[in-house]
Amino acid sequence: MITIRRTYMPLATYPEAVDDEAIRAAAGFAVSLGGTLEVTTFSVDIPRVPSPLAGLLIDIPGLVQAAEDKSRSECSRLHDLIRGIGSPAAVNCSSREVLLSGLLDAAAGDARYYDLAVLPWSRDTASAQHLIEAVVFGSGRPTIVVPGSAGPAPRLDHIAVAWDGSRVAARALGDVLPLLQEGSRVSVLTVRDEKPLAGAALASLLASSLEKRGMKADPIEITLGERTIAQALQERALTEGAQLLAMGGFGHSRIRDFVLGGATKGVFAESRLPVLLSH
Template sequence: MHNRIAYLPLSTYPEAPPDPAVTAAVVLAAALNCGVQASLFEVDVPKTASPISGFLINVEGMAQAVEQRSKAECARLQTLIAGAAPKATVASHKVMLGGALDAATTEARTCDLALLPWSADTISAQDMAQSLVFDAGVPVILVPPTATAASVNHIAIAWDGSRVAARALCDALPLLAEGGHVSVVTVEDEKSLGAPGIADTLTAALQRRGFRAKAVNITLDGRTIAAALQETALSEGAQLLAMGGFGHSRLRDFILGGATKGVFAELRLPVLLSH
């Protein structure tokens, strides 16, 4: 059995993710029996060469101040992670402005999965999530500050029979604790599912493979699909919700599907996204 490694990228510009979310991600890594490989990205701001700018504002001084704050955040985050996971591997990288996303996406491909501390109000967290979900090629788990699971013995899969849902299922099952439960959640009134009883079909297939699985068919009842999926996962006792990440990229302008976008906006439990 190999040692599973969770990648934890933290950008410090324009701000770092909230400390509680960072700590929650490290705690979840332990619950998933993963080691932590953390990368802290310190920003390198290009200096202007314009001779006139110095007469108006101290551009170089402002750039240096941004770099110093970013460097201090990296040092502080390194201490925070070391306190939560003493065996974590932590490295700091100085990258050009805007370079953290490409660097993190490349590094993530060498690990089993990526854990992203989540905040809907933190631009750097949103950008990192979108970049890794669509470009890294590994499962990405968004972790809210409220996540506290000591183990993952119950996962919920948002199931519509699609390719991305199947990908999410295959990515999530290896993370389930031995003897754990799987809730197969199907939203019956959100869109055409193509065939009746798809939750029961997957449930039977999982049971044949030795999993303890249960079909959960729900309706929206006035809720958004994101709220319905998360409420159902929590009410079933799941510590992780797995779902396919929909979207496409055109000139790096990501258009997220309704369910995925809704989960991004208000995250209530760790959500694994596969693309």
């Protein structure tokens, strides 16, 4: 039985950190879930590659050193930014230096020791998106992606679940239910025209199952129209007033060559509310 929830937030600082607005939103959302938030900022060790031309036209060793120094300095700045978000007992910050090539594996490996991961999302920061992908597909832990537009949820009492009856959807459901407060509402979202489904009335079946467990659940069937599946799910979740969308993360990775399902790819490209992804 979990008595204290431990949430993990890894932050890359090279070549740039995700914007402060997204970090504040993600940290605030994590703190609102209760328990402790453990933040690790990663500085990088960039290997020096010997070259007879190094230093002749461009001071390559100097540029590498400057990049490493900036990365370490950014770690300190981010700690100051995050410490003001929650109480000292709720937020802990640490730094870790890793080889540039090992950062993603290090973050995914560390996340396995926590109950869940919460990461800031930004459309304009590629390094942040790579980190999200690595943790979602490499950690084995549920991961909540939080855009800068999201605010903290003082009481997480309404979630939306993307439901197609699949294994990963069931995994997402199991991962999100422990986050809910007593008396919470669940909107069960099923998209009818995106792909063949295992049966009819899937949303109603899950809603009935949840109600038998003492929850308030509403089955909602939606159609795509001209929208992508990620747009349709997020728009309906927001319309219903959900504070979080939970969904299975479809895809696999092979040395950072990610092959993503449509909904997962859409959330990575455009996140409009906090989304829990389970893989």
